[in-house]
Amino acid sequence: MSSPRWQKVEELFHAVLEREPGARAAYLNEVCNGDSDLRRDVESLIAAADPKSEFLARPAMEVEARAMSREPTGTLSGRQFAHYVMGPLLGAGGMAEVYRARDMHLDREVAIKVLPGYSSLDTVGFGRFKREARLLASVTHPNVAAVYGFEQVGNVCALVMELIEGETLSDRIGRKRPSIDEALVIAGQIAAAVEAAHSKEIIHRDLKPSNIRLTTDGTVKVLDFGIAKMLQPMEDSEIRRETDQTTFSTQAATIVGTVAYMSPEQARGQKVGRPTDIWAWGCVLFEMLAGSRPFEGTVWTDMIARIASEDPDWAKLPPTTPTSVRLLLEDCLQKDSARRLRDIGEARRRIDNTQAKSGTSTAAAPATEIALSVRSARTLFLFIQGGFVAMYTAALYYVDRLEPQMSQIVIVTAMMGIAVRLFLISSVALSHSEAGRKFNKLFPLLLLFDGAWAASPLLASPPIRFGVALAGAAALAYLPFSQRTLMQRIYGR
């Protein structure tokens, strides 16, 4: 672009801008005099010159500083923070980021939650942060992600927490909806965690499936108790006085996580308390059972309107949901917090009772990764046993067609087989509590029977085709093991 040409562009640019928008095109036509390149150049500049544009409206330092204040990322990875070596970023929310880290003193892996909002704290604010951290650290419960402590280096404050590996409940629900039994086991453990926190006057405030992790050994861990309060101190009037000088950005914190689990009182900005967590717990249980949240909406204002005024779609719950669980959900999802279930401990007890009635127990059933419900495992087990009884009976019926030596073996194994199977059928059908243990004792015997049974055709003369016999043996040898798997599913190990 030559200099005289640029001067011409500049001159025209200002001249055109001075004219009314309606008169600009005619003016340009006139002055460009057929020079379409010039015309296009000036036109595109005019189009880009929006006086209301925010472009470059704020100084660079402010743009950079605002970006810093708003959107954290894993810049601490690979650095040392106090006696922790920061590993990869595990997750970042609007106002906090979580890193995997190694504690060099205790030589263990931890999770560190950096709270950038706290870097601005004065001594009063930091004192409050310390008090909160101390309170959170006082909760020790197997279902609560432990808070080990807090660290401050320079103006970065961080909470040191137990590192929990395993998928989040939200991923789990997305992958495959839990069965009713599984959902109850998980909900029971969540309730136990919330109960432990409530006993220390700690309200979670942001209970939702993405804050709940399922570890590989089947333990449910609830994360981030009280973190929402640390990030959003304005809710509490006592806190408001204290931190008048240090309020926090709430762009991210006001709409904490998803609105979907927010209680009506939270949505209205009223005081939150235990009922808030009970509501959220109800939402989580509903979601596990139904596979979708009780209150859905495409925009959050919609969702809040539904939370405030509509009943959840109870028809979304599976038809086999026990009545006791339906009633419990109705109690938890009462709009009026005064009419809601009083105590999360009661929710846990009601869950326990439901499980006891359906013949399962919290302790026995592994919480995750179970494809088959206890009920269907039992049905299948009984079906297999019935099949064996039918097979033995048929063998006895046709026994006179066999050779004498062969028929004796068949009679003995079939009679004993029928006896063992009938015993198993009766104890499992009647939910005998010792059935699982007895089965384990009988297991070698079962192996022997089924093995002998499979081998018997080989003794027949003339022998039936050898291949068929081998295949049958393989199938029968497998059966005792599959029966054992089913028994373990029903009764635990």
Next chain:
Amino acid sequence: MTDNPNSAPQEVTVLLQAWTQGDESALAKLTPLIYEEMRRLARHYMARERASPTLETGAILNEAFLRLVHWKNARWQNRSHFYGLAAQMMRRVLVDHARSRGYSKRGSGMRPVALDEAVVVSPERSSDMVALDEALVRLASVDERKSNVVELRFFGGLSVEETAEVLNVSPFTVARDWTLAKAWLQRELSGKESVE
């Protein structure tokens, strides 16, 4: 980092002078001071956003900027000269900062930087700042004064009058240059997300 901006005004002016004479290590020493100011600003926004999202920030920036460099105490014969240098320095530091934000996500190796220098930031808008810097280089080849106006106004945070003083032209000219430069850059960057 042990430097406290309040205790180091003399150092800043000395470093700035050294940098203008080609000492790149002086810039490396200045950078943490600017980062510190930036963090202070960032914390300020974090704390204030809710209470008063429309709080006038131009004033804050000037205060921060001036506090950083303590120009009133500096032995600068020429205030304009100083503004010009400071704006250049700010451009270098801020663009580098934005660039490092963009890269920090990808890099996973250990970086020998003290933790409290670890600014908690995002790469979201960093590419815009870098793209803007590059566009500004192209603008300088077309019209150097307009590029200077943008440097002083945007990176230096100077008002139209202050910019006019530095460039020794009338405020009217600066305002016209500013309008055209913004349009030119906007067109140059069109298709990309704008820098706020």
